Amino acid sequence: MKLTRRGFLSGAVSIGLGSTLGTSALLSSCVDKDKDKQVLLHSINELYIPELPDKAMDGRPLKAALIGCGGRGIGAAFNFLDAANDVSIVALADLFPDKLEAGRQRLKQGKNVDIPDEMCFIGFDAYKKVCELPVDLVLIASPNCFHSEQMKYAVEHGKHVFVEKPAAIDSVGYRSFLAAAKQAVNVGLSVMPGTQYRFDRRFVASYRKVQEELIGNIVSGYVYYHTGRDQFIVRRPEWTDMEYMIRGHFNWNWVNGDQISNMLIHWIDVFNWFSHLKPMNAIGYGSRIRKNIGNVYDNFSMHFEYERGVTVEGMVRRIDGCDNGAGAIIHGEKGSWHSSDFSIRDRNGNKIWQYDEEAAKNEFKVHDMYTLEHIVLIDHIRKGKVLKVAESVAMSALTAVMARESAYTGKICTWDQMVTSDLNMLPKEMELVNVDLKQYEVPLAGIPYGGDL
Secondary structure: OOOOOOOOOOOOOOHHHHHHOOOOOOOEOOOOOOOOOOEOOOOHHHOOOOOOOOOOOOOOOEEEEEEOOOHHHHHHHHHHHHHOOOEEEEEEEEOOHHHHHHHHHHHHHHHOOOOOHHHEEEOOOHHHHHHOOOOOEEEEOOOHHHHHHHHHHHHHOOOEEEEEOOOOOOHHHHHHHHHHHHHHHHHOOOEEEEOHHHHOHHHHHHHHHHHOOOOOOEEEEEEEEEEOOOOOOOOOOOOOHHHHHHHOHHHOHHHHOHHHHHHHHHHHHHHHHHHOOOEEEEEEEEEOOOOOOOOOOOEEEEEEEEHHHOEEEEEEEEOOOOOOEEEEEEEEOOEEEEOOOOEEEEOOOOEEEEOOHHHHHHHOOOOOHHHHHHHHHHHHHHHOOOOEOHHHHHHHHHHHHHHHHHHHHOOOEEHHHHHHOOOOOOOOOOOOOOOOHHHHOOOEOOEOOOOOO
16 A cells, blocks of 8 residues: 555545535525624524434334444444344454454343354455345444445445444545435435434533524634543464554554544534534644554644634544543634533633433433434334435544644645545555555655655
8 A cells, every 4th residue: 555645635626526525504604695694594493403212113123234343343233232122133244253253242142142153254345245135224333444335335235324433534435435325315224423422412402502502603612532541452473464453453544544533533523513514624733652553643633724714623632641531612602512511601601501411311211322323223214214414424524534634744634625635545455464564654744654755
Protein backbone atom coordinates (compact mmCIF):
# COMPACT_ATOMS: atom_id res chain seq x y z
CA MET A 1 0.00 0.00 0.00
CA LYS A 2 1.37 3.40 -1.02
CA LEU A 3 -0.30 5.98 1.19
CA THR A 4 1.25 9.19 -0.09
CA ARG A 5 -0.51 12.43 0.71
CA ARG A 6 1.24 14.44 -1.99
CA GLY A 7 -1.78 14.39 -4.25
CA PHE A 8 -4.62 13.02 -2.21
CA LEU A 9 -6.47 16.33 -2.19
CA SER A 10 -6.14 16.81 -5.94
CA GLY A 11 -9.38 14.97 -6.63
CA ALA A 12 -11.58 17.98 -5.94
CA VAL A 13 -13.06 18.01 -9.41
CA SER A 14 -16.27 19.80 -8.64
CA ILE A 15 -17.23 22.30 -6.00
CA GLY A 16 -20.83 21.48 -6.82
CA LEU A 17 -20.39 17.84 -5.80
CA GLY A 18 -18.80 18.84 -2.53
CA SER A 19 -21.65 21.20 -1.83
CA THR A 20 -24.21 18.50 -2.48
CA LEU A 21 -22.86 15.44 -0.70
CA GLY A 22 -23.48 15.42 3.01
CA THR A 23 -25.61 18.56 3.10
CA SER A 24 -28.43 18.19 5.60
CA ALA A 25 -31.93 18.13 4.18
CA LEU A 26 -33.33 18.92 7.60
CA LEU A 27 -32.18 22.46 8.30
CA SER A 28 -30.79 25.38 6.37
CA SER A 29 -28.60 28.11 7.79
CA CYS A 30 -28.92 30.39 4.80
CA VAL A 31 -31.94 32.32 3.57
CA ASP A 32 -31.78 35.17 1.12
CA LYS A 33 -33.84 37.66 3.10
CA ASP A 34 -31.79 37.26 6.28
CA LYS A 35 -28.36 35.78 5.74
CA ASP A 36 -27.31 36.25 9.34
CA LYS A 37 -30.09 34.14 10.85
CA GLN A 38 -30.03 30.37 11.23
CA VAL A 39 -33.53 29.29 10.25
CA LEU A 40 -35.39 26.04 10.88
CA LEU A 41 -36.96 24.71 7.68
CA HIS A 42 -39.12 22.33 9.68
CA SER A 43 -41.04 22.70 12.90
CA ILE A 44 -40.00 20.69 15.91
CA ASN A 45 -42.78 18.23 15.08
CA GLU A 46 -41.19 17.46 11.71
CA LEU A 47 -37.71 16.69 13.01
CA TYR A 48 -36.81 13.04 13.52
CA ILE A 49 -36.93 12.46 17.27
CA PRO A 50 -36.92 8.72 17.98
CA GLU A 51 -39.42 6.99 20.17
CA LEU A 52 -37.55 5.07 22.86
CA PRO A 53 -39.76 2.35 24.38
CA ASP A 54 -38.37 -0.21 26.80
CA LYS A 55 -38.70 -2.97 24.23
CA ALA A 56 -39.36 -3.24 20.54
CA MET A 57 -42.85 -4.07 19.38
CA ASP A 58 -43.75 -7.70 18.80
CA GLY A 59 -43.90 -8.83 15.22
CA ARG A 60 -42.50 -11.25 12.74
CA PRO A 61 -39.41 -13.21 13.86
CA LEU A 62 -36.12 -11.63 12.80
CA LYS A 63 -32.93 -13.54 12.10
CA ALA A 64 -29.56 -11.80 12.23
CA ALA A 65 -25.97 -12.62 11.35
CA LEU A 66 -23.02 -11.13 13.22
CA ILE A 67 -19.91 -9.91 11.38
CA GLY A 68 -17.03 -9.40 13.80
CA CYS A 69 -17.05 -11.54 16.94
CA GLY A 70 -14.86 -9.42 19.22
CA GLY A 71 -16.00 -7.62 22.35
CA ARG A 72 -18.04 -4.95 20.58
CA GLY A 73 -19.56 -7.48 18.22
CA ILE A 74 -20.74 -9.82 20.96
CA GLY A 75 -21.92 -6.79 22.90
CA ALA A 76 -24.03 -5.73 19.93
CA ALA A 77 -25.41 -9.26 19.62
CA PHE A 78 -26.44 -9.23 23.29
CA ASN A 79 -28.07 -5.81 22.86
CA PHE A 80 -29.97 -7.04 19.80
CA LEU A 81 -31.25 -10.10 21.69
CA ASP A 82 -32.30 -7.96 24.66
CA ALA A 83 -34.14 -5.45 22.48
CA ALA A 84 -37.11 -7.57 21.39
CA ASN A 85 -38.93 -10.87 21.48
CA ASP A 86 -38.58 -13.38 18.63
CA VAL A 87 -35.16 -12.23 17.45
CA SER A 88 -32.18 -14.54 17.00
CA ILE A 89 -28.54 -14.69 15.99
CA VAL A 90 -28.15 -17.54 13.50
CA ALA A 91 -24.74 -17.05 11.88
CA LEU A 92 -21.28 -15.70 12.69
CA ALA A 93 -18.47 -14.32 10.56
CA ASP A 94 -14.95 -13.28 11.51
CA LEU A 95 -11.56 -13.04 9.89
CA PHE A 96 -9.92 -15.20 12.56
CA PRO A 97 -11.10 -18.63 13.77
CA ASP A 98 -10.07 -18.07 17.40
CA LYS A 99 -12.00 -14.78 17.54
CA LEU A 100 -15.08 -16.46 16.11
CA GLU A 101 -14.87 -19.37 18.53
CA ALA A 102 -14.44 -17.08 21.54
CA GLY A 103 -17.50 -15.08 20.48
CA ARG A 104 -19.43 -18.25 19.82
CA GLN A 105 -18.74 -19.45 23.36
CA ARG A 106 -19.77 -16.12 24.87
CA LEU A 107 -23.09 -16.32 23.05
CA LYS A 108 -23.58 -19.86 24.31
CA GLN A 109 -22.72 -19.01 27.90
CA GLY A 110 -24.38 -15.62 28.09
CA LYS A 111 -27.50 -16.09 25.98
CA ASN A 112 -27.76 -19.86 25.43
CA VAL A 113 -27.36 -19.27 21.70
CA ASP A 114 -25.76 -22.25 19.99
CA ILE A 115 -24.43 -21.53 16.48
CA PRO A 116 -23.73 -24.71 14.50
CA ASP A 117 -20.46 -25.21 12.62
CA GLU A 118 -22.09 -24.83 9.23
CA MET A 119 -23.24 -21.31 10.16
CA CYS A 120 -19.78 -20.11 11.15
CA PHE A 121 -17.59 -18.49 8.49
CA ILE A 122 -14.00 -17.26 8.60
CA GLY A 123 -11.75 -15.29 6.26
CA PHE A 124 -11.86 -12.03 4.34
CA ASP A 125 -14.96 -13.20 2.44
CA ALA A 126 -16.84 -14.45 5.51
CA TYR A 127 -19.03 -11.33 5.54
CA LYS A 128 -20.22 -12.11 2.03
CA LYS A 129 -21.24 -15.61 3.00
CA VAL A 130 -23.46 -14.49 5.87
CA CYS A 131 -24.98 -11.66 3.80
CA GLU A 132 -26.01 -14.27 1.25
CA LEU A 133 -27.88 -16.31 3.86
CA PRO A 134 -31.67 -16.00 4.34
CA VAL A 135 -31.36 -13.58 7.27
CA ASP A 136 -33.24 -10.33 7.82
CA LEU A 137 -30.36 -8.18 8.99
CA VAL A 138 -26.65 -8.18 9.70
CA LEU A 139 -24.80 -6.69 12.64
CA ILE A 140 -21.40 -5.32 11.57
CA ALA A 141 -18.76 -4.85 14.26
CA SER A 142 -15.56 -5.58 12.36
CA PRO A 143 -12.51 -3.26 12.42
CA ASN A 144 -13.34 0.24 11.20
CA CYS A 145 -11.73 -0.04 7.77
CA PHE A 146 -14.21 -2.74 6.72
CA HIS A 147 -17.45 -1.01 7.73
CA SER A 148 -18.34 0.77 4.51
CA GLU A 149 -17.69 -2.18 2.17
CA GLN A 150 -19.50 -4.68 4.38
CA MET A 151 -22.48 -2.37 4.82
CA LYS A 152 -22.62 -1.85 1.05
CA TYR A 153 -22.59 -5.59 0.38
CA ALA A 154 -25.32 -6.21 2.97
CA VAL A 155 -27.60 -3.58 1.42
CA GLU A 156 -26.97 -4.98 -2.05
CA HIS A 157 -28.21 -8.32 -0.73
CA GLY A 158 -31.37 -6.87 0.75
CA LYS A 159 -30.43 -6.85 4.42
CA HIS A 160 -31.23 -4.34 7.10
CA VAL A 161 -28.02 -3.29 8.82
CA PHE A 162 -26.60 -2.35 12.18
CA VAL A 163 -23.06 -1.07 11.55
CA GLU A 164 -20.69 0.16 14.23
CA LYS A 165 -19.07 3.60 14.07
CA PRO A 166 -17.38 5.11 12.19
CA ALA A 167 -19.19 4.86 8.88
CA ALA A 168 -15.86 5.25 7.06
CA ILE A 169 -12.25 6.27 7.68
CA ASP A 170 -11.42 7.80 4.30
CA SER A 171 -13.04 9.59 1.37
CA VAL A 172 -13.54 6.51 -0.79
CA GLY A 173 -15.22 4.69 2.09
CA TYR A 174 -17.42 7.72 2.78
CA ARG A 175 -18.74 7.82 -0.77
CA SER A 176 -19.33 4.06 -0.75
CA PHE A 177 -21.22 4.25 2.54
CA LEU A 178 -23.23 7.26 1.40
CA ALA A 179 -24.25 5.57 -1.85
CA ALA A 180 -25.29 2.43 0.03
CA ALA A 181 -27.28 4.50 2.54
CA LYS A 182 -29.18 6.17 -0.30
CA GLN A 183 -29.79 2.79 -1.93
CA ALA A 184 -31.10 1.39 1.36
CA VAL A 185 -33.67 4.18 1.63
CA ASN A 186 -34.74 3.66 -1.98
CA VAL A 187 -35.39 -0.06 -1.49
CA GLY A 188 -36.94 0.19 1.97
CA LEU A 189 -34.05 -1.01 4.15
CA SER A 190 -33.05 0.49 7.49
CA VAL A 191 -29.44 1.17 8.42
CA MET A 192 -28.56 1.87 12.05
CA PRO A 193 -25.05 3.29 12.51
CA GLY A 194 -23.50 2.75 15.93
CA THR A 195 -23.47 6.39 17.03
CA GLN A 196 -25.58 5.45 19.99
CA TYR A 197 -25.91 8.89 21.57
CA ARG A 198 -28.63 9.63 19.01
CA PHE A 199 -30.75 7.04 20.81
CA ASP A 200 -29.88 7.85 24.41
CA ARG A 201 -32.81 9.29 26.36
CA ARG A 202 -30.73 12.14 27.81
CA PHE A 203 -29.33 13.21 24.45
CA VAL A 204 -32.68 12.96 22.67
CA ALA A 205 -34.34 15.15 25.31
CA SER A 206 -31.46 17.64 25.02
CA TYR A 207 -31.71 17.63 21.23
CA ARG A 208 -35.38 18.48 21.44
CA LYS A 209 -34.67 21.48 23.69
CA VAL A 210 -31.92 22.75 21.40
CA GLN A 211 -34.26 22.45 18.40
CA GLU A 212 -36.84 24.41 20.39
CA GLU A 213 -34.22 27.20 20.36
CA LEU A 214 -33.68 27.19 24.11
CA ILE A 215 -30.05 28.20 23.49
CA GLY A 216 -30.88 30.26 20.40
CA ASN A 217 -28.89 30.09 17.18
CA ILE A 218 -25.79 27.92 17.61
CA VAL A 219 -22.57 29.92 17.38
CA SER A 220 -19.79 27.56 18.55
CA GLY A 221 -18.97 24.28 20.22
CA TYR A 222 -16.35 22.26 22.04
CA VAL A 223 -15.96 18.47 21.74
CA TYR A 224 -13.43 16.34 23.57
CA TYR A 225 -12.52 12.76 24.45
CA HIS A 226 -9.68 12.00 26.87
CA THR A 227 -8.97 8.49 28.08
CA GLY A 228 -6.14 6.14 28.99
CA ARG A 229 -6.03 2.39 28.48
CA ASP A 230 -3.40 2.51 25.78
CA GLN A 231 -4.02 -0.76 23.98
CA PHE A 232 -1.06 -3.02 23.44
CA ILE A 233 -1.04 -6.42 21.81
CA VAL A 234 1.83 -8.89 22.06
CA ARG A 235 2.71 -10.25 18.67
CA ARG A 236 2.78 -14.01 18.33
CA PRO A 237 5.52 -15.61 16.19
CA GLU A 238 3.03 -17.27 13.85
CA TRP A 239 1.31 -14.00 12.91
CA THR A 240 2.14 -12.31 9.63
CA ASP A 241 2.53 -8.53 9.49
CA MET A 242 -0.99 -8.08 8.18
CA GLU A 243 -2.49 -10.32 10.84
CA TYR A 244 -0.58 -8.44 13.51
CA MET A 245 -1.90 -5.10 12.28
CA ILE A 246 -5.51 -6.21 11.98
CA ARG A 247 -5.52 -7.92 15.37
CA GLY A 248 -3.97 -4.79 16.86
CA HIS A 249 -6.25 -2.55 14.80
CA PHE A 250 -6.29 0.20 17.43
CA ASN A 251 -2.59 0.90 16.70
CA TRP A 252 -2.70 1.28 12.90
CA ASN A 253 -4.35 4.17 11.09
CA TRP A 254 -5.29 2.26 7.95
CA VAL A 255 -7.32 -0.16 10.09
CA ASN A 256 -9.03 2.09 12.65
CA GLY A 257 -8.67 5.60 11.24
CA ASP A 258 -6.78 6.98 14.28
CA GLN A 259 -8.20 8.55 17.43
CA ILE A 260 -10.51 11.15 15.85
CA SER A 261 -12.35 8.59 13.73
CA ASN A 262 -12.22 5.93 16.41
CA MET A 263 -13.16 7.96 19.50
CA LEU A 264 -13.93 11.64 19.03
CA ILE A 265 -16.35 10.72 16.24
CA HIS A 266 -19.11 10.30 18.84
CA TRP A 267 -18.94 13.92 19.96
CA ILE A 268 -18.39 15.30 16.47
CA ASP A 269 -21.58 13.47 15.54
CA VAL A 270 -23.42 15.01 18.50
CA PHE A 271 -22.51 18.51 17.34
CA ASN A 272 -23.40 17.76 13.71
CA TRP A 273 -26.70 16.22 14.80
CA PHE A 274 -27.67 19.06 17.13
CA SER A 275 -26.64 21.82 14.73
CA HIS A 276 -27.57 20.31 11.35
CA LEU A 277 -24.77 22.43 9.93
CA LYS A 278 -22.26 21.38 7.30
CA PRO A 279 -18.53 21.53 8.16
CA MET A 280 -16.53 23.67 5.76
CA ASN A 281 -12.89 23.10 6.77
CA ALA A 282 -10.57 21.98 9.55
CA ILE A 283 -7.05 22.70 10.75
CA GLY A 284 -5.66 19.97 12.98
CA TYR A 285 -2.58 19.15 15.03
CA GLY A 286 -1.40 15.85 16.46
CA SER A 287 1.57 13.91 17.77
CA ARG A 288 2.81 10.82 19.57
CA ILE A 289 3.94 11.51 23.12
CA ARG A 290 3.91 8.07 24.69
CA LYS A 291 2.86 5.59 22.02
CA ASN A 292 5.69 3.49 20.60
CA ILE A 293 3.92 0.88 18.45
CA GLY A 294 1.86 1.20 15.31
CA ASN A 295 1.50 4.48 13.46
CA VAL A 296 -1.42 6.29 15.11
CA TYR A 297 -1.12 9.46 17.17
CA ASP A 298 -2.02 9.55 20.85
CA ASN A 299 -3.32 13.13 20.82
CA PHE A 300 -5.00 15.57 18.44
CA SER A 301 -6.42 19.07 18.65
CA MET A 302 -8.41 20.72 15.90
CA HIS A 303 -10.45 23.73 14.86
CA PHE A 304 -13.49 23.34 12.60
CA GLU A 305 -15.32 26.01 10.67
CA TYR A 306 -18.96 25.27 9.83
CA GLU A 307 -21.54 27.10 7.78
CA ARG A 308 -22.55 30.58 8.92
CA GLY A 309 -19.23 31.16 10.67
CA VAL A 310 -19.92 28.62 13.42
CA THR A 311 -16.69 27.26 14.93
CA VAL A 312 -15.92 24.12 16.93
CA GLU A 313 -12.82 23.23 18.92
CA GLY A 314 -11.96 19.57 19.37
CA MET A 315 -9.44 17.54 21.34
CA VAL A 316 -8.80 13.83 21.76
CA ARG A 317 -6.12 12.13 23.83
CA ARG A 318 -5.38 8.49 24.66
CA ILE A 319 -2.53 8.52 27.17
CA ASP A 320 -2.37 6.62 30.44
CA GLY A 321 -1.91 8.57 33.68
CA CYS A 322 -3.76 11.73 32.60
CA ASP A 323 -7.09 13.23 33.58
CA ASN A 324 -9.92 11.67 31.59
CA GLY A 325 -13.29 12.84 30.39
CA ALA A 326 -15.48 13.10 27.31
CA GLY A 327 -18.26 15.39 26.24
CA ALA A 328 -19.47 18.44 24.41
CA ILE A 329 -20.56 22.00 25.04
CA ILE A 330 -22.69 23.73 22.43
CA HIS A 331 -22.96 27.50 22.69
CA GLY A 332 -25.88 29.53 21.35
CA GLU A 333 -26.80 33.18 21.31
CA LYS A 334 -29.00 32.78 24.38
CA GLY A 335 -27.20 30.05 26.32
CA SER A 336 -25.35 26.74 26.12
CA TRP A 337 -25.96 22.99 26.37
CA HIS A 338 -23.60 20.89 28.50
CA SER A 339 -23.30 17.12 28.19
CA SER A 340 -21.64 16.88 31.62
CA ASP A 341 -25.01 17.17 33.36
CA PHE A 342 -27.40 17.38 30.39
CA SER A 343 -28.36 20.93 31.21
CA ILE A 344 -28.98 24.17 29.40
CA ARG A 345 -27.64 27.35 30.98
CA ASP A 346 -28.29 30.96 30.15
CA ARG A 347 -25.54 33.44 29.36
CA ASN A 348 -25.05 34.06 33.08
CA GLY A 349 -24.49 30.38 33.84
CA ASN A 350 -27.90 29.78 35.43
CA LYS A 351 -29.49 26.42 34.67
CA ILE A 352 -32.76 26.93 32.84
CA TRP A 353 -33.33 23.27 31.96
CA GLN A 354 -31.91 19.91 33.01
CA TYR A 355 -32.75 16.35 32.09
CA ASP A 356 -34.76 14.79 34.90
CA GLU A 357 -33.00 11.50 35.65
CA GLU A 358 -35.39 10.53 38.44
CA ALA A 359 -38.49 11.10 36.36
CA ALA A 360 -36.97 9.03 33.56
CA LYS A 361 -36.18 6.19 35.97
CA ASN A 362 -39.78 6.17 37.11
CA GLU A 363 -41.16 6.18 33.56
CA PHE A 364 -38.76 3.77 31.83
CA LYS A 365 -36.92 0.58 32.73
CA VAL A 366 -34.34 0.51 29.92
CA HIS A 367 -31.76 3.30 29.82
CA ASP A 368 -28.89 1.54 28.07
CA MET A 369 -28.31 3.41 24.81
CA TYR A 370 -26.72 0.34 23.18
CA THR A 371 -29.95 -1.59 23.67
CA LEU A 372 -32.17 1.37 22.78
CA GLU A 373 -30.60 1.76 19.34
CA HIS A 374 -31.49 -1.86 18.55
CA ILE A 375 -35.02 -1.31 19.82
CA VAL A 376 -35.37 1.58 17.38
CA LEU A 377 -33.96 -0.46 14.49
CA ILE A 378 -36.23 -3.45 15.14
CA ASP A 379 -39.29 -1.22 15.49
CA HIS A 380 -38.57 0.36 12.12
CA ILE A 381 -38.17 -3.05 10.50
CA ARG A 382 -41.37 -4.44 11.99
CA LYS A 383 -43.38 -1.30 11.24
CA GLY A 384 -42.13 -1.26 7.66
CA LYS A 385 -40.68 2.22 8.14
CA VAL A 386 -37.24 3.19 6.86
CA LEU A 387 -34.75 4.59 9.34
CA LYS A 388 -33.00 7.54 7.67
CA VAL A 389 -30.01 8.55 9.79
CA ALA A 390 -27.12 6.88 7.95
CA GLU A 391 -26.40 9.77 5.56
CA SER A 392 -26.09 12.22 8.43
CA VAL A 393 -23.77 9.89 10.34
CA ALA A 394 -21.63 9.48 7.21
CA MET A 395 -21.12 13.25 7.20
CA SER A 396 -19.79 13.05 10.74
CA ALA A 397 -17.36 10.33 9.69
CA LEU A 398 -15.91 12.50 6.94
CA THR A 399 -15.74 15.46 9.32
CA ALA A 400 -13.40 13.34 11.47
CA VAL A 401 -11.34 12.31 8.43
CA MET A 402 -10.96 15.96 7.44
CA ALA A 403 -9.46 16.86 10.81
CA ARG A 404 -7.13 13.86 10.85
CA GLU A 405 -5.81 14.55 7.37
CA SER A 406 -5.16 18.17 8.30
CA ALA A 407 -3.08 17.02 11.26
CA TYR A 408 -1.21 14.47 9.14
CA THR A 409 -0.41 16.90 6.34
CA GLY A 410 -0.12 20.21 8.17
CA LYS A 411 -2.57 21.68 5.67
CA ILE A 412 -6.03 23.17 6.06
CA CYS A 413 -8.46 20.57 4.67
CA THR A 414 -11.79 21.63 3.24
CA TRP A 415 -15.02 19.67 2.98
CA ASP A 416 -15.12 20.12 -0.79
CA GLN A 417 -11.62 18.66 -1.10
CA MET A 418 -12.31 15.70 1.14
CA VAL A 419 -15.65 14.76 -0.36
CA THR A 420 -14.10 14.25 -3.82
CA SER A 421 -10.64 13.08 -2.75
CA ASP A 422 -9.25 9.71 -3.87
CA LEU A 423 -8.01 9.01 -0.33
CA ASN A 424 -8.25 5.26 0.31
CA MET A 425 -6.51 3.82 3.38
CA LEU A 426 -6.96 0.16 2.44
CA PRO A 427 -4.17 -1.96 0.91
CA LYS A 428 -4.77 -2.84 -2.71
CA GLU A 429 -4.86 -6.52 -1.79
CA MET A 430 -6.05 -7.86 1.53
CA GLU A 431 -4.06 -10.96 2.45
CA LEU A 432 -2.57 -12.21 5.70
CA VAL A 433 1.00 -11.89 4.45
CA ASN A 434 4.20 -10.17 5.47
CA VAL A 435 4.71 -6.69 4.04
CA ASP A 436 7.24 -3.88 4.22
CA LEU A 437 6.19 -2.12 7.42
CA LYS A 438 8.18 0.97 6.40
CA GLN A 439 5.24 1.94 4.21
CA TYR A 440 3.21 2.36 7.42
CA GLU A 441 5.35 5.10 8.88
CA VAL A 442 4.06 7.57 11.44
CA PRO A 443 2.68 10.61 9.56
CA LEU A 444 4.68 13.81 10.01
CA ALA A 445 3.06 17.17 9.30
CA GLY A 446 4.70 18.93 6.38
CA ILE A 447 6.16 15.72 4.96
CA PRO A 448 4.14 13.60 2.49
CA TYR A 449 2.96 10.43 4.14
CA GLY A 450 5.35 7.53 3.55
CA GLY A 451 8.34 9.83 3.18
CA ASP A 452 7.71 10.44 -0.54
CA LEU A 453 9.23 13.91 -0.93
